Amino acid sequence: MALPPVFAASALYDNLLQAALRQFFDRATFETEPIPSLSSDGRLAIEPTGDPSVLSVRWFGTRHVLHVPASRPFTSHEVRLARAIGAVLAARYRAIFDPKQMLERGDLFRGAIEDRYIAAFLDEGSYIQSTEQKRADLVAGVIEVLRVAALSSYENRAISSGVLLLDGQVDPVRTARSEDPQAYRYTQALTGVKSFFRVCDGIQTQFLVNGDGLVLDIVDLTRWSRESGAAARTGVTCPAVYRAHALATSGNRNICVVLSPNHEIKVFAEGVQMFSFSNARWHLLDLQAKHQLWTAVVGNPALAERVLQTALDLSDARQGALFVVLRHPAVSLPLLVAPGDQLDSSLAAPSPGVAPSRTQLMYMLRGRTAVTIDPAVLAGLARIDGATVMDPSGRILAIGAILLHPEPLEPHSTLAVEGARTTAAIAAGRYGAVLKVSEDGLITFYDRQERIWDI
Numbered sequence: 072m073a074l075p076p077v078f079a080a081s082a083l084y085d086n087l088l089q090a091a092l093r094q095f096f097d098r099a100t101f102e103t104e105p106i107p108s109l110s111s112d113g114r115l116a117i118e119p120t121g122d123p124s125v126l127s128v129r130w131f132g133t134r135h136v137l138h139v140p141a142s143r144p145f146t147s148h149e150v151r152l153a154r155a156i157g158a159v160l161a162a163r164y165r166a167i168f169d170p171k172q173m174l175e176r177g178d179l180f181r182g183a184i185e186d187r188y189i190a191a192f193l194d195e196g197s198y199i200q201s202t203e204q205k206r207a208d209l210v211a212g213v214i215e216v217l218r219v220a221a222l223s224s225y226e227n228r229a230i231s232s233g234v235l236l237l238d239g240q241v242d243p244v245r246t247a248r249s250e251d252p253q254a255y256r257y258t259q260a261l262t263g264v265k266s267f268f269r270v271c272d273g274i275q276t277q278f279l280v281n282g283d284g285l286v287l288d289i290v291d292l293t294r295w296s297r298e299s300g301a302a303a304r305t306g307v308t309c310p311a312v313y314r315a316h317a318l319a320t321s322g323n324r325n326i327c328v329v330l331s332p333n334h335e336i337k338v339f340a341e342g343v344q345m346f347s348f349s350n351a352r353w354h355l356l357d358l359q360a361k362h363q364l365w366t367a368v369v370g371n372p373a374l375a376e377r378v379l380q381t382a383l384d385l386s387d388a389r390q391g392a393l394f395v396v397l398r399h400p401a402v403s404l405p406l407l408v409a410p411g412d413q414l415d416s417s418l419a420a421p422s423p424g425v426a427p428s429r430t431q432l433m434y435m436l437r438g439r440t441a442v443t444i445d446p447a448v449l450a451g452l453a454r455i456d457g458a459t460v461m462d463p464s465g466r467i468l469a470i471g472a473i474l475l476h477p478e479p480l481e482p483h484s485t486l487a488v489e490g491a492r493t494t495a496a497i498a499a500g501r502y503g504a505v506l507k508v509s510e511d512g513l514i515t516f517y518d519r520q521e522r523i524w525d526i
Contacts, residue, residue, distance in 0.1 A: 099139045162198035186211045210328070216262055243299045275292065296315050310387035318342070374465040391492060393458040393496055406502070408468065
């Protein structure tokens with residue numbers, strides 16, 4: 072016997088909720104339990120649990136409980152994303168049983184539903200029971216335009232582009248431009264004009280779009296951020312090449328969406344990079360929370376910030392690296408790095424006419440720290456195959472070191488099936504904090520042989 076439409080829709084949307092929670096909270100274990108429910112009205116609730124490492128989501132006749140390690144509880148951004156997912160699904164559920172809403176809010180069903188989750192996160196309070204146009208709809212539309220652009224090319228070159236979406240209707244830098252009658256909307260209709268994307272590279276220049284979706288201008292983002300009076304921020308926020316993008320959204324409700332040359336969609340808001348779309352899925356970056364975890368383990372805020380910033384820059388450039396900050400270098404350095412790779416090793420001066428070894432080549436780095444050398448120099452050193460090893464003060468102990476594995480791999484160890492850089496990173500995690508940068512852009516933090524987070 073066929074299910075009544077309301078129960079069929081309830082089952083469908085509960086499955087969509089489960090899929091979304093598993094996608095965005097893959098670090099959590101997931102439990103589902105039935106609960107008494109007298110109706111299926113589409114109301115979704117994030118229930119308090121009293122435990123910051125447990126998140127409970129109730130919808131219809133089901134409660135979904137997510138657990139994460141107590142050492143890394145759910146962050147405020149993760150709870151906010153769960154609420155955004157619920158808001159989108161509840162709005163769509165209500166609309167399918169209300170012909171008036173379905174007619175007026177057909178935009179809810181356009182594009183990828185994951186884009187709606189991101190938009191609802193950025194525009195908190197959206198998708199309540201209302202038929203008015205939401206700013207979240209505009210954000211989702213901008214993302215969809217760049218999604219299409221990512222599938223296109225122009226003269227055999229990948230397209231990169233970007234949009235700075237203003238909170239208001241008026242450009243704070245060039246007010247008169249906001250009232251030009253020839254202004255057009257930033258919509259999917261533009262995706263058929265490939266040359267449209269070439270006039271804005273998304274890195275240095277951005278399309279300036281107001282709260283009504285009108286394209287006001289093409290701006291040099293660094294200059295615009297400075298002249299608009301955007302509040303400066305400190306700390307690690309994003310790769311250095313995107314610092315102006317983060318700054319343009321600092322101290323205001325502007326949103327910056329960029330299609331990078333790597334075909335990655337980056338979303339900036341509240342002065343930080345909030346999301347990235349890469350490898351066919353969205354990622355909540357939560358950079359501030361991850362920065363705090365990394366800093367707490369390293370124990371040296373200046374060193375932690377310099378290394379993480381370098382890792383972010385190398386990741387954006389799709390260049391691999393491995394950073395190791397040893398907890399007890401006097402004990403662990405000989406176990407991890409061969410004497411010939413240690414910068415402090417006593418080596419004879421190179422003989423005339425004989426090429427120096429790599430350690431001799433780097434003699435000028437003895438006693439130097441990762442904090443005091445130029446950031447570009449640290450990045451260049453990190454690109455050398457092998458690991459950059461430091462002590463807690465940041466003193467550089469080895470460059471391009473091939474790390475030792477003092478203990479043989481067990482037959483069923485996960486190390487046996489990992490790549491060389493990952494194997495080295497996990498092994499080095501016995502002795503200190505490790506950042507591994509993969510050439511596909513993934514940054515992973517290991518500590519005590521445990522994977523703490525990914526970016």
